[in-house]
Amino acid sequence: MKKIINTKKAPAAIGPYVQAVSANGFLFTSGQLGIDPLTGHLPEGIDSQARRSLENLKEILAQEGLTLDDVVKTTVFVKDLADFAAVNAIYQDAFGVNFPARSCVQVAALPAGGLVEIEVIACLK
Helix, strand or coil: CEEEECCCCCCCCCCCCCCEEEECCEEEECCEECCCCCCCCCCCCHHHHHHHHHHHHHHHHHCCCCCHHHEEEEEEEECCHHHHHHHHHHHHHHHCCCCCEEEEEECCCCHHHCCEEEEEEEECC
């Protein structure tokens, strides 16, 4: 059974998709840009956008009683791999020592002019 997950504490989808779907014991999030859900705008810089992207993911996970500790896989999309070290530092702070599997790829562009977008897969409790 598929369940749609949405929260007002993270930005609304900017296209024909939802924030997350739970199915078969997992939660799958859509990619989260660093958009501030209160203003609807991207903050300046890779650090601020990476932090906000992870905060948005935390809010979506919390909607199902989950935390970053429940994440088993992430995919990180960056506009410029030169930002890899900066994103890594923020990512490490967010996950602590409980790292999930991860892919990180450079893309030509991200929606809304974003610099980073992160999606996760988490195990439901």
